[in-house]
Every structure is written in C-alpha cells, then in structure tokens.
Amino acid sequence: MDDVFSGYHPAVNFLFFIGAIVLGMFLAHPLFLAVSMTSSVLYYLLLSGKGGLKFLRSMVLMALLLSLLNPLFNTRGGTVLFSYWKGRPFTLEALLYGIATGGVFFTIMLWFACYNKIMTGDKFLYLFGRRAPALSLLFSMVLRLVPNFKKKAAVIATARKCVGRAPDCGSSRQRLERGVEVLSVLTSWALEGAVETADSMKSRGYGSGMRSRFSIYRFRKMDRIVAAVMVLGLFFVLGAVFLGRAAITYTPAVIMPKLDWITVAGLAGYGVFLFLPSFLHIWEDVTWRILRSRI
Amino acid sequence: METTAKKKLGRGIIVAILVIVLLIPATLYLGTKLSGRQYYITSLLIILYTMLPFFLAFEKRRPQARDLVVLAVMCAIAVASRLVFIWAPHFKPMAAIIIIAGVAFGAEAGFLVGAMSAFVSQFFWGQGPWTPWQMFAFGMAGFLAGLFGRLGPVARKRIPLCIFGGLEVLLVVGTILNSSTLFTVVSHITMESAAAIYLAGLPVDAIQALATVLMLLAASGPMFEKLDRVKTKYGVMEG
C-alpha cells in the first residue's frame, strides 16, 4: 500500500473511518451527502486505481435499485407521481427519500471499501487488543492460519487427486464426499499442528503471568497535526448537526432546514475532514514529482 | 471438569440475560428518540451488548494455550472451508463447522468460534455495515449448537443434528442476517418492506440451510472423531 494516510497512526486511521462511516450513515441532507459521496469516490479511486471501477459501477447500480425500490414500500408523501397496482401511489417524496437512502448506502459501502484497504488486521489489533489480550491473540492466530489452511487445502486436494480422488470431478455426491475428505484431512493436520503451537506458546512463557504488548506504531508529530485538523473539521460538522442544519425530513413532506453560514461552516468542516486522506495522497504524489524533476 | 465448564458458562448466561432484560429495552426506548437511522443504530447497540458478556467471560477465563490454538484452528477451518468447495459458489460450509465446534466444545466456545470466524472472514472477503450482524448471527449459531450439544449423545447423531442445523440456519442465522439487510437498506420500515426483504432472503437462506445439512450429514462423523481425539489425547478445552 503506497497510500500516505495508511502510514499514519492506527488511531488516526480509525478516527477518520469511524467519523466518515457514522456521519455518512446519519447525514441524509443532500449537500452533506454530496460531500461524502464525492470524497468517498475520490479516495476509493486513489486507493484502488482503475481496478476499482468495476466495484464502483456495481455500487452505483445497487444504489439506483434501492432508490427505485424504496418508494414501492413507502407510500407516504403528498406529490403522487403515478399510481399502480390497485391505485398504490408512487410519490415524489418517497422517491427522494429512496434516492437519499441509496446515496447513504453508496457512500457507506465505499467508505467500508476504503476501510478494508487501510485498516488491516494488525492495526485493528493494536487499537483494541489492549483490553482483550486473549481475543486479540486468537484473532492474530486465525489471521495467520487462514492463508496457511488455504495453501494446505490445495496441497491435500492435489495429493488426493494423484491417487485418483480428485475433489473437483465426479458426480455431485462424490464431489461433496471428496471435499469433506479434504476438509477432514485438513482438520486432522491442523489439530495435530495446533498441539505443537500450544507447546511453542507455553515454551515462550504464555500463561506465566501478565502479558505486555509490543507495537511498531508511534504517534508522531504529523499524526498529531492530522488528528487536530480532523477534530477541528468534526467540531464544525457536529456544530451544524446540533444546531439542526443537517437534519432533513423527506416523508410525508420534504422539510429542509434553512441554509445559512452555519450550514456552510458545517459543510466546510465536513469537506476538510473527508477530503483529508485524499489530499494527503495527492499532495505526496505532487511533491514527489517535483522532487524528482529537480534531480 | 465438565461441571466447572458448565458453571462458568452459567455465569455468562446470567449476565447475558440481564443485559437482554435491562439494557435492550432501554436502548429501544432511546432509539425511538433518534431520527433518521434509528433502526440501524439501536439494533447495532443491542447486538453489541449481547456479544460483550461472551467476550468478557472469555477474557476472564484466561484461556490456556491449548484452548486458544484449538479455537483458532476451528475458526480458521470455518473460514477456509469455503475454498475447499470453491466449485460450488453458494456452498458455504462455515455454519456447519461452527455447529460442530459448538456441539463438541460447548456453548461458550461455539459462540466464540462463530463470532470470530464471521469477523475474520470479513477481513478476507471485505468488511461492511453487516459485519457485527454476521458476527452475531454465527456466534448465536455456535452458542445454540452448544446448548443443543448438552442433550448428550443424541445431539451427535446425524439425523437430529442435521434437523437442528438446518432449522437453525434457516430460522436464526437467516433471520438475523435479513434483519441487518432490512436495517441497512430500507429507508422506512413497514410491514410490506419487511416482508419483501425476508421473502427475498428466503431462497438464499434455504440454500444455506441445505448446504449446512449436507455438510453435517457428510462431515459431522469424521469431524467429531478428530476433535475427540485431540480432546482425549491432549486434554483440550477442559475448563
């Protein structure tokens, strides 16, 4: 991952995502939603490049589908666009509400997609492992074992194939049985190995007393600065939210809060907060190019 | 050994019940005060409350190295099992493995294996707003399997186990996951929208239930055999 933001302290990463996801979930106000949607698309594309377009397309389709489906179940609203099936109304308000819901879904999905790229297992562990040493160790062990088992399952399948028991051919019943055989061999092998892992843990003092935690993360000056900017941004958004500038009702009638400088300040704060990782990403790209051109 | 495990579990259950009786209604009440995404946030809080006692109980137990590795192996197999059947895209044996773990090692371990497998598989297939629900749904599957396992040897017989597993996936796991869809994608919950979501989920749930039944039918025998061998030979998961 060559993203700058992912190199920041896990706490900073997490603060960003929790903010982006929670706010994204609640703020269905069109302007706020628009800020969240554009920033999430930008950051997602910066992270995944052209490969991300496919996912983006499928999410747009899902969002459109949701926008159109929601009014079918929500008939409230004054402006009836048309009626169908025994006079059931399809209202403009419900459609708008549907579109907003689709937008919220879209932006949340994209933020989660970014989250998956930035918040790796070890960062999560670092943040939440302190309070739960056993669970976090369990988590780390499972993370190690899964790719291991994937490989081993392939090895076993090959071995079985070479004695004429290929798990991927034959009748469905045979395939199921042979698949189960692979799983069964995997289980034996894994459990036998687990006993040795337990020995290795005990041999290195596991369970002999209080554990401490090692981490490779440091909270640097840059982390402090970025965190401060984020908190400032959040302060403005939350200010606008608590002053009611981000609330909106769609059904039965669309009621928008008034637009004033508080709304603008809230939007600006939201923008600063959400665009920060993309900004850092682009900024580094640019400085690199300038540095390289000087050489 | 067996009895101490049961006692510990008992305390966990009591805490869980207290949470369900006291905290959940309070949250529900507060939820009505929220506007916008009240369904999602209240339900999220509720499942977090329900899971917390299990996790705390596990931490408090200070699990032995052997318990940890066996749980880790079960979780990893549950996650990786999907790859063994890669030729059948909708065939996910995860629930079956979790149920087997629950029956073999008890309700508490079952819950952990379920929740942890769901959580970790999200790291491989992608996180989303559904992650906590997945954890909860599969955790519950393991937990109930553990309770079912207390019936004794009957629970390990193929037919009862398959019936239990199929129903559980269809009714418990399916319902919880469909609810999560309902809370995430529907703007305004009505009887109709709820019915639509649950009905739309039914075919998928049915396939999952069928996959679970088939897996339990074919795999439960050898898997129990293997888990029991480790249990007796190395004394794993004995309180």
Added chain:
Amino acid sequence: MAHFEIKDLTFSYPEAGKNALEGVSLAIRQGEYITVCGKSGSGKTTLMRHLKTVLTPHGCRTGEVLFEGRPLGEVSQREQSAKIGYVMQNPDNQIVTDKVWHELAFGLESLGTDQRTMRLRVAEMASYFGIQTWFHKNVTELSGGQKQLLNLASIMAMQPTVLILDEPTSQLDPIAAADFLNTVRKINLELGTTVILSEHRLEEVFPAADRVVVVEGGRIIAVEPPRAIGERLRELKSDMLVSLPSPVQIYYGTGSFLECPLTVREGRNWLSREMADRPLTTVSLPEEEAYREPSKPALELKEVWFRYEKELPDVLKGVSLKVEAASLHGIVGGNGTGKSTMLKSVCGVCKPYRGKVFLEGKRIEKYKAGELFENCLAMLPQDPQSLFVKKTVRADLEEMLSGRGLKKEEREEKIARLAEECAVTELLDAHPYDLSGGEQQRAALAKVLLCDPGILLLDEPTKGIDSFFKEKLARILKRLNRRGVTILMVSHDVEFCARYADAVSMFFDGGVITTNTPRRFFSQNSFYTTAANRMSRHLFPDAVTNEDVIALCRQNSADEDAIALRRQDANDEKMSALHGQNKGDI
C-alpha cells in the same frame, strides 16, 4: 557447576509397556555444544523435552533434572521461559501470530517486558539474524528456512542461556539447513549460549559439537567428543555408525590409524596422508556401461512448457525427459527450479500449454479421467500426512479400495500383501498421526501402491527421515522396481540418489540439463555431489558413495610393514593430541 544435570532419569509414558528413558545421566557444562543422535523412536525427543517443565510429557518418572544446580521443577515457569530456549521440528507450527515483527516479540510479551526494552531487543534480533528486510511481512510469505530462523530469533530475543533444538532442520532443504545450523553455531561461539541439538544429518553439526550423545532404546550408550564417538560405537558394535558423516564412516570403513576426520576438508587431507606411501594401483571402479537414453521409455516428457498464470513467468521451460521402465530415476536440483511442478505436470495437475507427456507411450490427454490413476500412475506427496483420512492405517488403506468392486477377502489379502511390502504390518492398527515420519512415509506409500501404479512419482521421499528409514525405503523401492514399477523421484538428497538411483538428472531453470548414471553424473559435478566424492576426487575421481571410497582404499592396501609403522605413528600422535586440543579443523 554444570549448566544442566540429568541424574538417573527413568521415564515411561502412560499405558506403555517399556520405559521410554532408562537411567539417563548426563552433565552439560555452560557454553557446551552437545549433539544428540539416535534413530527415530530412540527417545531423543523425550529426553530433550525433560529439560523444560512445560514440555515434559505426562507419565511415570524417577530421577531428577538440575538446572544451574536447582531442581528444574523449582525454577519458575517465567525463568524457564526466558533462560531455556526450545526450537522444535516443524517451522510452521511453532509460529503463533501473523506478522514477523509480532512473532519476534511474542516471548517478550509473555514475560511482560516493557515497550522500550522490547523495541531494543526486537531491533537487535532483527539485525543479528538479518530479518530487517522481511520484518514487516506476513509470516505466510516466508520460506521454511526463514520461518525456522524467525522461531530461533524469537527465542533468542528472550536471551536464553541454553538453546535446545529438536531436529530443527529436518523440514528444510539442504541450503536452508546449513544456513540455520551456521547461525546456531554462531550463537554458540559469539554469545556462549549452551546448545543441545538433535539431528539426523550430522555433516554440519559434527565439526561444531563438543560432545556427541548417542541414544538408543531410551539409554545413553555413548558420550564422546566427535572424533572419538566412532571408535566407541565400533566397540559397542552399534549400527548408529552408518548415520555418522561420510568422512567418519569412510575413516572407520578403512580401519585407518590416523586421526579421525570430521569435515570434507579434513577427510581429503586424511585420505592424502593415508594413501601417501601406497602405490595407487587402482584409482577407478570397474568401467560401467555408458548411459543410454531408453528407446521405449515408460514415461516421457517432450518439450513441456508450463506457467501457473498467464501473467507469471514460465516455470517449466521445455522439459524433455525419458524414464526407463522399471528403473529408479532421480532428479536433483536447487529449490524453486520447478522440480515439483514437473511432477505435477506428469500427473496432470498442472496442464502444460505446450509440449507433450507420454505414459507408456500414450499421451496423457488420451487417458480418461478415472483411468489415469487406476493401475497407471500415482504420486506420493511430499507430506505423507496429506493422504491420511481415517483413524487407523488399516482403515486408511481400506478407503482406497472402496468402490472398486472387490470382495472383502480380496481387499484384505491385498492390504496384507502391500502392508508387508512396505513394512507397515505392525502399524496397521495405529493412528496415522502417531507414527514417526519414516513410518508415515511407508504407510502413505502403501496407500498409494493400492492404486497398482505402473509409474510411481515421489516428491522428496527422504525429507526428515533418518538413515535407517532411508535404507528401508530404498529396499522397498528396489523391490518395486523388480516388480516392474517405474519410479521417478525428485530429491534434494544427493547421497540417496547416488546410492540407489539407476539414473540421475539435473534440473535447473525449468529444464533437465543432463542425465547420466549416478556415478558418472556425480563424478562430473564438483559442487553438487556427495561428500564422499568431494573428499576423494583428487585420488579416486569416480568414487561416489562411501562404499566406493572404502573399496578403493582396500584395493590399494599397503603391505604389512607400512601398516605396522603407521600404527606406531598413530599412537604417538594420539598421545600428543591428548595434551593439545582435539577439536576444530586441523
């Protein structure tokens, strides 16, 4: 004060008939390098596990173990964790966490070390072991050798005073194994850490060891410095002599009176001195027929090209190979050259995108799905455990015959015959996982043979098994050859190929470079050849196995007077050696 002292230790596993350890006594000094050797099942592991309380097996025990003068049981688990480091066989299973950096700190975390100390120790270890470049990786991305180094580094981070290693290199390829053992030696020399190490392959370990402990049937039968252990074993008439390094075996095979050589260099010098005053009448073995490509090969690859994915580079780059029917054909070559992939292309797991594979003269594509693996082809995987599904070896063998329409008696007869052939009859009712590595190998072989293959593929069949099991395996393979089975074997084990193969090919960079008879093949190579050849090539250019060298030495034997004179010299030398130091290279 001894670092470790074992006093009259006797131990038996629950429900086992005989004692696993019997009256074992041994004192180990601070900073000593001890090598423990013995056949598999001799009680080495049981003995070594008694040196750390958490690893000590359950069972009935008398006698005691003292660590730094105190009974081991009274040393707290914390202190033992830090001071007694223990490395096990399997590199993978010892790793707990998913990141290299986290694994390095695992032991320190368990001891509750504070963050600053941990940072320093982890940094130190990463630098000392050269881990910096893969410090941030996931452990799954590492090679076997790197994993084992990581295990060692993670233990060394706790600064142990003694390091116990139980066959640490049995799962590694020769280069990684040598690398690992060099690191262990470096630790012993530079840090003064006591080392207790058990190994099958003694070539690298012998020169480093201060004393060699030989365990047999749960007893210590000999404790001597490496130069003297052969003498002792000969007195005892122990068959452990054949598992000693080649120079030592050849030395004892010729009955020399000079000082026993330990390394190839010493062996070379020793041989020069030994043969110095003898007229070298015979320098080569009887002329052997030149290698001819078989005209009707049982297995043939023609210009096979393969890559795993379209974007990835080729793994097989035009492999051509002919394997003679009913022969044992060995393929040697470095790691990652594509040897295993070639085997996979033969059995149809990897489908070549160009080139052809012929089995018994018929193209592999022409075989129907089921046909190929019935009565035709079978592969023994590198890890025999991949084949075991059932509770007992017998059930596992029966599984192979199910659905073939055989009668019960026929099946039983067949299983009994193959079990006999593979020497697993006594093991039929055991759980496959309770067998030793070599036994598992044979049980898996029996299972594979139930397919009645005409062609048998073996992937690293000698990995992690001791020389006795190797010999047993070789006998089985030869018997199969006589029955008409063609065997193609991929191996790192140069000595095994030299001794038992009918033809050997060198595999490099995705292709077969050359094929020849083992003798011609290895005598042409100067690096990739047996230790016996390397130490004797200046005198006997085509001697490849230990037996070859011994035979040639005998043929060039000196007259009686010369031998008497030499005996006198040797005695003088021994006397002076007693005063000087008797360890290390001359």
